[in-house]
Amino acid sequence: MVSDFFINICILTALFFSYLQLRWHTLEKHLPQKAICAIDGVAAGIMGNLMMYYSIQVNDLTLVDLRHIPVLMILLISGVRPAVLSTMLIIGGRFLYGFNLSSMAAIIFMTVTLAGIIIIDRMRKSHQPRYISGFYMIFYSNLVFSVVLSVVVRDWDLLAILLPVYWVISCLGGVGIIYLIQYLDHSHALFKSYEQKASMDHLTGLNNVRQFDIQWNQQLENSEKKKKELSLLIIDVDHFNHVNDTYGHPAGDQVLKQLARLLQEHTRDTDIVSRNGGEEFSVILPDCSNSSACHVAERIRREVMAHTFWINASSHIPITVSIGASTYPSTTEDREEIIDLTDQSLYQAKQLGRNRVVSFTSGGFVPADNRTYSM
Template identity: 40%
Template structure:
């Protein structure tokens, strides 16, 4: 194999075992066995001899043992990794002892390989854990940038992205889509009467209620303050109005629990607008916003389109 140590005509040393224990550590026994199989096939492409068969046995012994160690050893981090390194290096050294005629003649090579395995193994573990940790942080920050911190719904930035994506999809592929804008009636009175903490709790409960009422694939966002939006794909105006009325009735019947366990009831006004590929006017959001203000002007606790 490339970048290996040639011990004799039929024997090579390298750090192939590190790939096996890396997969065992993070993935378990099945990925490590797959890696062992791939590496063994590659070894047979180089040459078919006694050493390659010993390598085959060695790789699967490493994979099985490393998978079991990774599964059952309770310690994590460097302790588990060190045990895996010691186990696989011991197997590798024993395999070298089997395939060479006089082990004393290659003891210096064996020591060099052990040192390379230790250094390479710890460097690999460091870089892999470093990359995983910062990838997780990146994904966390990316998710946080898309979510409203209070309700954990999508924020207005995400709404804009999904809104434009939905419109473009309808224009290019046909179909229908709709937008519902939901606004809590007299929400300022909740904050003024019960405090902003109570108001925040009401918004969180409303967000969960909206999430439960939506179809799979519908996008619910908090656009700011007490205003929420719902993007409905494959939905015409009649269907959107039915969904909006279902939301309005569910909110009207819901008992919002405040931090002091007091229960209050609220209503919402909803503006609805729909768009299809035959429409010339794609000001869907503006139409829904106008409908929302119409619902507010006509007495609240109402759905308008």
């Protein structure tokens, strides 16, 4: 009997570990939250049915197992709706083993257990560790199980052996799985934090140059696949060294942070804004023609020129930017050349006196103020 319960715990542990890895590293990257919640419920329902498959046959009609543990775990991980869905799947699975007194008792056990653990979860305080609520839930479900099993079996000699073993295994196994989930969840949160910091510029909160390279290559692939134009802006703060030399590096940092906010405010949600290093920024514009990209660049240039850049509580300075623009594939069909052409456009903007936009087109480098644009 102990070995059978131990097998249940080992199966549950392996299943939860595998599913959480799939959830965090695949499902969360490709599916909306509602879909993930539904999958959580189905996954817990499948685990509960597997517990019944490896259950202990107490008598001709009664099965004993840990089918409620997946419901409890998914409630702690994902919420009430997945827990309700998994309970329904487990109840449905129980009828595959026959419709009798024990199956009706199983429905009562799962329903009463679900209602109780939802109440316990709702009563949990925000600062309370998850494993404490989990232990209360396990204790409650064991009480419900003991009462229901005693009514169905009525073999007190058997119950005197079965129930103590069940309580020990259920409590130790359940708390152990909760601890494992909490440990994995904490590790995953740390990993995501490190991953985010590795791709983020610490000063502005924008993508760093490493993330820019990743996003740029992905957008190029999408552009080719969907036959859409892809534009790129490279933005440089004019005379930024003068700002650092005159007002100090903290003032320069304030300018860069404010410029980063301006870029995010005056681009689309689908555009990708990065700090590529120093005072240089970039904006990737998916599904954007060259004329529209130049329009966006001109809007950014005007907004920067009109903005008041505060360097401390009482002082502000004027700032301008120069912007280079190019578009794939209308500017060039060479993927390797597009960034270099945008850099060259920026260089031309600097050479022409700064505070302007220059775009590279099939006709060469063209200052934006010589053209008419439409969105």
